[in-house]
Amino acid sequence: MSATESLRRDHVLIEKMINALKTISLLLKNGKQIPDSILNQAIDFSINFTNTCHHGKEEESLFPTLEKKGMPREGGPIARMLYEHEITKELANSIVSSTKIYIASGEQTELVKSIDDYVQHVSLHLSKRNQRLLLWLICYLMTKKH
Numbered sequence: 628m629s630a631t632e633s634l635r636r637d638h639v640l641i642e643k644m645i646n647a648l649k650t651i652s653l654l655l656k657n658g659k660q661i662p663d664s665i666l667n668q669a670i671d672f673s674i675n676f677t678n679t680c681h682h683g684k685e686e687e688s689l690f691p692t693l694e695k696k697g698m699p700r701e702g703g704p705i706a707r708m709l710y711e712h713e714i715t716k717e718l719a720n721s722i723v724s725s726t727k728i729y730i731a732s733g734e735q736t737e738l739v740k741s742i743d744d745y746v747q748h749v750s751l752h753l754s755k756r757n758q759r760l761l762l763w764l765i766c767y768l769m770t771k772k773h
């Protein structure tokens with residue numbers, strides 16, 4: 628599997644998790660209880676798959692390759708993507724802390740807010756505009772002379 632295909636497949640999985648988080652948020656808003664195991668699985672995916680594995684592939688492989696081809700790290704699409712990854716990490720941490728509160732007390736307000744913020748941010752990061760940008764970066768990478 629090519630590196631770009633691997634990234635595309637990751638995005639499909641991340642979109643599925645975003646849809647699961649939307650459902651969790653909706654259920655919480657409707658007063659339903661969410662089992663700890665479901666919340667812990669969502670957190671595990673968001674931290675270990677999205678942040679570490681997927682963003683790792685982009686940050687340690689795709690972006691450095693683009694830089695080697697002459698794309699600047701500062702002030703362009705790479706800087707924008709790195710910034711958005713940092714925000715993703717912070718928002719995932721908010722889900723972790725609000726999940727602890729929810730599990731300890733049943734209080735769901737913070738958890739709903741942190742899930743909704745995460746969903747909104749990651750959805751934008753995976754939006755068509757950003758996907759077009761990623762495709763443009765990949766085309767740039769493939770056509771630029773060595």
Ligand SMILES: [Fe+2]
Nearest residue numbers: 634638681685
């Ligand atoms: Fe990505």
Ligand SMILES: [Fe+2]
Nearest residue numbers: 682685708712
């Ligand atoms: Fe990304």
